[in-house]
Structures are given as structure tokens and as C-alpha cells.
Amino acid sequence: MSTPAGYFEEMYKGKPDPWGLRERWYEQRKYALTVASLPRPTFRRAFEPACSVGQLTQLLAPRCERLLAADRVASAVGTTRERTSHLPHVEVERLTVPQEWPEGRFDLVVLSELLYYFDEGQLSELLSRAVGSLEPGGTLVTVHWNHPVPEHLHTGAQLADRLALERDLLLRSDHREEDFVLQTFSRISPGASPPLSPAGHEGLV
Numbered sequence: 001m002s003t004p005a006g007y008f009e010e011m012y013k014g015k016p017d018p019w020g021l022r023e024r025w026y027e028q029r030k031y032a033l034t035v036a037s038l039p040r041p042t043f044r045r046a047f048e049p050a051c052s053v054g055q056l057t058q059l060l061a062p063r064c065e066r067l068l069a070a071d072r073v074a075s076a077v078g079t080t081r082e083r084t085s086h087l088p089h090v091e092v093e094r095l096t097v098p099q100e101w102p103e104g105r106f107d108l109v110v111l112s113e114l115l116y117y118f119d120e121g122q123l124s125e126l127l128s129r130a131v132g133s134l135e136p137g138g139t140l141v142t143v144h145w146n147h148p149v150p151e152h153l154h155t156g157a158q159l160a161d162r163l164a165l166e167r168d169l170l171l172r173s174d175h176r177e178e179d180f181v182l183q184t185f186s187r188i189s190p191g192a193s194p195p196l197s198p199a200g201h202e203g204l205v
Helices: 005-011 025-036 055-063 074-083 120-132 156-163
Strands: 043-048 064-071 090-094 106-112 134-145 169-176 180-187
Touching: 025 055, 025 134, 025 180, 043 055, 055 064, 055 074, 055 090, 055 106, 064 074, 074 090, 106 120, 120 134, 120 156, 134 156, 156 169, 156 180
Parallel strands: 043 064, 043 106, 064 090, 106 134
Antiparallel strands: 134 180, 169 180
16 A cells, blocks of 8 residues: 555654755755756746655756645645745645646656655556646656665666556656666657657757
């Protein structure tokens, strides 16, 4: 079964940043690579569920005209709101995905350190909602820890195998290290040409 909600509430009790996302060089480097993997300089509307304390949110914000960040834990939502209060184009909501999914379409969805908490049923629902909310040609980014953890139902490599089964996603980049797996995908439509690569967008190929 999926990791229970109580696990996340307990993690944040008395710990505003339980995973040390602000201090650890590992996290800073991983987030920099995540943002560097984005295939476009800017995105019209992006969604980042499981934003935690907003460390990645702040790095995504300059690349997005509108950015919706969300988390299921109220204290994490409060921290992210405080840290992005000077950014009027960033909205932060308390949402529990996949049950609560925002309306409308996005051209960027970022699933960072999220998918391994779900069993197959909820994982399938979450991926269906994520892909379904992407505009044709939109970008999905996934990045996940690749070591076994008792609360994680999958490793990053196992999630990469699962994502390969999504027929509406075209793998565009695949960065694998001992510690994490970072991938980007484009949503493709049947019969349509795949979106241009970053070099193709600038007429280099």
C-alpha cells in the first residue's frame, strides 16, 4: 500500500526542513541539474506537487510565467508560501495528489522525490493525471532517490522502468547516477511529430 499520510505529518513535527533540503550540497546539486534539464528557457504554466519547503520551487520560478506548487503537509505549504511571497506568479496550495489534482493544462509538470511513495494503483492514477494534464508537447520531469528506503516502494531505476510503459511519453533525457535518476519526457500525440529538441528549436539541426 502507499505510504500513509501520517508518515509525512510525523516527519515535519518540530522539523521545518526534515530532509535538510536547504543545507545539503547533494540536494543543491541535484536541483541545479533538475533545472538545467528543462528543455525550454521558459514555460507558460507549471505544476510542482510535493514541493516540501520550496527549495526547488524557488529555482523553477524564474523559468515559469505561472507556477503552482503544492504539498499535502500544512507546515510545508506555509514555509513555501513564505519563501515565495515576493513572487506574485507563484501560487502555493495544500493538495494531496493524485486525488486532488488542479484543473487546467500545464506545459511543465515536475515530479521530484514523489512517485516512490505510491503503490501501483495510486502510481498509475497519478501518472495518468500528470500526463493527462500536460499540453501536447509539454514536459514531464521526474527525479528520484535510487537507494532502497523502508518507506519507499520503488527506487529511481524501478520508476524509470515503470515510466517507460507510458505510451504518451517520449523520453528526451536520461541522467542516472548511483544516488538518483533524473529523466525528462515530452507528451506526444498519436500521428503528430515529436516536439523539437532544444537544438532543433534554435534551428541548429
